Amino acid sequence: MTETVTVRVQRYRPEEDTAPWEQSFEVPYSEDLSILDALNQIKDQQDPTLSHRWSCRMAICGSCGVMVNNEPKLSCKTFLRDYREQAAVTVRALDNFPIERDLVSDISGFIDHLETVQPWLIRSEEQPVSAGAYPQTPEQMQRYAAFSQCINCGLCYAACPQFGRDPAFLGPGALALAQRYNLDSRDEGAAQRMQWLNAGEGVWSCTFVGYCSEVCPKDVDPAAAINRGKVASDINYAVNLLNILRGKDDA
Amino acid sequence: MDVRQADIVIVGGGGAGLRAAIAAAEANPQLDILLLSKVYPMRSHTVAAEGGCAGVIQPHDSLDAHFDDTVSGGDWLCDQDVVDYFVRHATEENLRLEHWGCPWSRKPDGSINVRAFGGMKIERTWFAADKSGFHILHTLFQTSLKYPSIRRCDEYFCTDLLLEGGACAGIQAIDMRTGSHTLIAASAVILATGGAARVYRYNTNGGIVTGDGMALAYRQGVPLRDMEFVQYHPTGLPGSGILITEAARGEGGVLTNRDGYRYLQDYGLGPETPLGEPKNKHMELGPRDRLSQAFWHEAQAGRALATSRGEAVNLDLRHLGEARINERLPFIRDLARTYVNVDAVHEPIPVRPTAHYTMGGIQTDRYTATALSGLFAAGECASVGLHGANRLGSNSLAELSVFGRVAGEQAAARASQGPSVDPQRLLARAQDNAAVWEALRESTGNERLATIRDEMARAMEDGAGIFRLPGQMRQTCTKVAELKDRYSDLGLVDRSRAFNTEWLNAIELGYLLDVAEAMAHAALARQESRGSHQRPEDFPQRDDAQFLKHSLVYRAADAPRLDWQDVVITRSQPAERHYGAAGQQENKS
Numbered sequence: 054m055t056e057t058v059t060v061r062v063q064r065y066r067p068e069e070d071t072a073p074w075e076q077s078f079e080v081p082y083s084e085d086l087s088i089l090d091a092l093n094q095i096k097d098q099q100d101p102t103l104s105h106r107w108s109c110r111m112a113i114c115g116s117c118g119v120m121v122n123n124e125p126k127l128s129c130k131t132f133l134r135d136y137r138e139q140a141a142v143t144v145r146a147l148d149n150f151p152i153e154r155d156l157v158s159d160i161s162g163f164i165d166h167l168e169t170v171q172p173w174l175i176r177s178e179e180q181p182v183s184a185g186a187y188p189q190t191p192e193q194m195q196r197y198a199a200f201s202q203c204i205n206c207g208l209c210y211a212a213c214p215q216f217g218r219d220p221a222f223l224g225p226g227a228l229a230l231a232q233r234y235n236l237d238s239r240d241e242g243a244a245q246r247m248q249w250l251n252a253g254e255g256v257w258s259c260t261f262v263g264y265c266s267e268v269c270p271k272d273v274d275p276a277a278a279i280n281r282g283k284v285a286s287d288i289n290y291a292v293n294l295l296n297i298l299r300g301k302d303d304a
Numbered sequence: 305m306d307v308r309q310a311d312i313v314i315v316g317g318g319g320a321g322l323r324a325a326i327a328a329a330e331a332n333p334q335l336d337i338l339l340l341s342k343v344y345p346m347r348s349h350t351v352a353a354e355g356g357c358a359g360v361i362q363p364h365d366s367l368d369a370h371f372d373d374t375v376s377g378g379d380w381l382c383d384q385d386v387v388d389y390f391v392r393h394a395t396e397e398n399l400r401l402e403h404w405g406c407p408w409s410r411k412p413d414g415s416i417n418v419r420a421f422g423g424m425k426i427e428r429t430w431f432a433a434d435k436s437g438f439h440i441l442h443t444l445f446q447t448s449l450k451y452p453s454i455r456r457c458d459e460y461f462c463t464d465l466l467l468e469g470g471a472c473a474g475i476q477a478i479d480m481r482t483g484s485h486t487l488i489a490a491s492a493v494i495l496a497t498g499g500a501a502r503v504y505r506y507n508t509n510g511g512i513v514t515g516d517g518m519a520l521a522y523r524q525g526v527p528l529r530d531m532e533f534v535q536y537h538p539t540g541l542p543g544s545g546i547l548i549t550e551a552a553r554g555e556g557g558v559l560t561n562r563d564g565y566r567y568l569q570d571y572g573l574g575p576e577t578p579l580g581e582p583k584n585k586h587m588e589l590g591p592r593d594r595l596s597q598a599f600w601h602e603a604q605a606g607r608a609l610a611t612s613r614g615e616a617v618n619l620d621l622r623h624l625g626e627a628r629i630n631e632r633l634p635f636i637r638d639l640a641r642t643y644v645n646v647d648a649v650h651e652p653i654p655v656r657p658t659a660h661y662t663m664g665g666i667q668t669d670r671y672t673a674t675a676l677s678g679l680f681a682a683g684e685c686a687s688v689g690l691h692g693a694n695r696l697g698s699n700s701l702a703e704l705s706v707f708g709r710v711a712g713e714q715a716a717a718r719a720s721q722g723p724s725v726d727p728q729r730l731l732a733r734a735q736d737n738a739a740v741w742e743a744l745r746e747s748t749g750n751e752r753l754a755t756i757r758d759e760m761a762r763a764m765e766d767g768a769g770i771f772r773l774p775g776q777m778r779q780t781c782t783k784v785a786e787l788k789d790r791y792s793d794l795g796l797v798d799r800s801r802a803f804n805t806e807w808l809n810a811i812e813l814g815y816l817l818d819v820a821e822a823m824a825h826a827a828l829a830r831q832e833s834r835g836s837h838q839r840p841e842d843f844p845q846r847d848d849a850q851f852l853k854h855s856l857v858y859r860a861a862d863a864p865r866l867d868w869q870d871v872v873i874t875r876s877q878p879a880e881r882h883y884g885a886a887g888q889q890e891n892k893s
Contacts, residue, residue: 115351
């Protein structure tokens with residue numbers, strides 16, 4: 054007989070359900086089976102009404118974030134084999150986001166935050182392409198490399214207690230993205246982005262729990278990015294204060 | 305029905321769609337540009353490209369050399385005026401991405417680094433470690449945010465193109481969150497929906513890569529071109545098909561069979577190159593079609609490895625050492641560890657060919673215009689004439705920028721001439737279309753979605769795979785026709801509207817079946833072997849007298865109608881393709 058694993062999946066269909074509920078499925082076990090494979094098996098063979106997001110199957114598109122036994126995970130990079138000791142695997146939509154349907158979260162607030170921090174290269178003077186590449190040594194690239202690895206999966210938002218309390222908090226992903234550009238030797242936009250980092254919804258809202266970095270599937274370490282942001286924000290504050298004392302109010 | 309208006313609608317938010325949006329916004333900031341996609345743009349499958357993006361940059365390289373490699377790599381089925389334009393603009397587009405922040409890997413002095421790639425005689429592949437597509441896509445997405453005239457419809461699923469007076473005048477889509485229908489009138493529509501390798505069972509593609517744009521155009525009478533040419537990437541993970549980049553071989557990885565023998569030397573790609581000294585256009589750096597075909601022969605001869613995930617050969621990176629693997633191929637190490645439990649530093653990675661890329665697509669001219677006025681196409685969904693019968697690795701990422709920009713500029717020029725048609729004039733047609741989709745959502749037939757999808761994927765592998773045998777090809781054509789018939793008797797279970805993925809998957813399956821039909825019939829009609837299209841039993845040779853032509857597939861009532869189009873030859877007359885020692889001999893002469 055084929056060994057099976059019990060997978061409990063959160064269901065919520067806004068047109069018929071008043072609240073989320075849980076449905077249990079038995080999924081044939083195999084060593085290679087990811088949570089995503091299990092969800093697709095359920096959808097194909099057991100209940101086609103289950104909805105979940107997925108695409109690349111290789112942990113780079115960022116679509117398939119869910120809570121697996123209460124932890125934020127990419128379903129394509131999480132395997133049933135790691136839960137064999139447990140009675141069941143429970144899958145639900147990412148914490149801290151409204152649910153659209155079943156395992157599909159409404160992540161539009163997070164996307165808005167990404168857009169807020171002006172995540173593009175800002176130069177006071179654009180060079181023409183004919184002038185060639187802006188030089189950047191491997192060491193200079195190393196300063197922001199980790200923060201450029203973010204796949205926008207939203208796991209860090211599901212892990213962030215502050216975002217859970219206040220959805221206006223820009224959150225780990227967006228703040229890490231701001232730092233990705235601030236630390237890029239080609240960028241000159243840090244001063245412009247400071248308004249977002251400094252604001253009430255910026256770095257100072259972070260209570261430094263650090264869970265965001267723990268759950269990140271790409272080792273972006275958003276907690277470190279936010280901490281660097283605090284240092285930058287502090288310096289910015291000090292410079293501003295000094296300039297005000299010197300009578301320069303345009304600082 | 306939600307009714308809207310825009311100047312330009314772009315369907316698809318991957319590399320080509322984003323680049324087109326930015327180009328259109330820069331060409332005319334007054335235009336209202338709507339970027340519509342069934343996923344958030346950064347989920348688009350451009351994200352999964354690993355190895356790199358071509359563009360001549362080294363002093364000893366030349367545009368002519370890039371041109372020659374592309375044309376011979378494509379087995380002379382490339383339109384040479386298009387290749388010419390492409391090689392002249394690839395580098396400036398790579399530089400533009402750099403100016404927008406793309407973290408291309410650098411040399412110690414801070415200048416751009418390039419790596420070797422299959423079929424390229426000089427290193428010209430720009431890379432961002434082994435996540436080149438990921439960095440290109442995120443750079444383009446983030447850069448697009450600074451243009452206020454680019455608005456987005458994220459998670460809108462395009463269901464139809466809308467025509468008025470013989471021209472494309474807009475599109476309609478389902479808002480996935482609510483399941484409601486939206487009509488968008490526009491002066492110009494750009495399709496940038498990517499490829500269709502999901503018609504195959506084992507493929508490197510994401511679940512979203514379902515040929516949507518190809519089918520949307522095909523259904524309006526626009527021909528699909530060169531659909532028989534499907535690239536099998538020689539190195540995917542067995543079982544899942546997950547991509548292991550060609551850069552692994554560009555950096556020096558070697559392929560061995562079950563006896564530990566570097567078998568490529570037996571397939572016209574030798575002599576064997578010393579370990580750690582990869583040589584352009586030799587052995588592991590031969591073109592993808594040749595390498596995938598060599599695997600097939602090895603497996604037939606019983607020299608593949610039997611693994612729990614099926615037959616494979618070994619991709620051995622161990623001699624590169626941990627430091628270089630971590631620097632150049634960190635994602636590959638991670639993927640192998642996660643999905644086949646192999647640490648590439650200590651063990652070879654099992655790999656096998658897997659369906660990867662559609663060389664063909666919606667026929668366009670060199671300015672990305674389709675046969676339907678007002679409709680443009682760019683990227684993998686299009687056949688602009690660049691790749692011929694076999695694409696060279698790293699040409700497709702560059703294609704996204706080069707021809708995405710052209711599409712954006714062309715669409716902007718058209719849209720600048722005048723406003724779109726009054727959307728009210730499209731409303732009746734859109735309501736009729738919506739009724740069809742509503743009927744599908746409520747369908748009560750006897751056929752299951754997953755069954756038809758799986759049977760299609762198996763049939764395509766059998767009759768339109770690496771080698772194509774006459775009996776199997778005909779069976780596949782018959783099977784696809786049967787499946788299309790059964791598709792009309794589909795029964796769906798989910799009657800809801802909000803994020804109803806069963807419904808959307810059913811529409812996607814309809815797209816896939818149209819694309820499969822075009823591929824299978826084009827393959828049967830091309831009675832020769834060229835590039836990725838190999839018929840070893842009945843037509844083993846290339847036949848320039850009859851088939852130095854693009855195939856065109858038109859949708860028709862029963863079976864599709866085939867036609868042929870001349871290839872544009874400017875300065876490179878068809879010759880034999882030589883790699884390894886034979887190629888070197890040729891270069892000397």
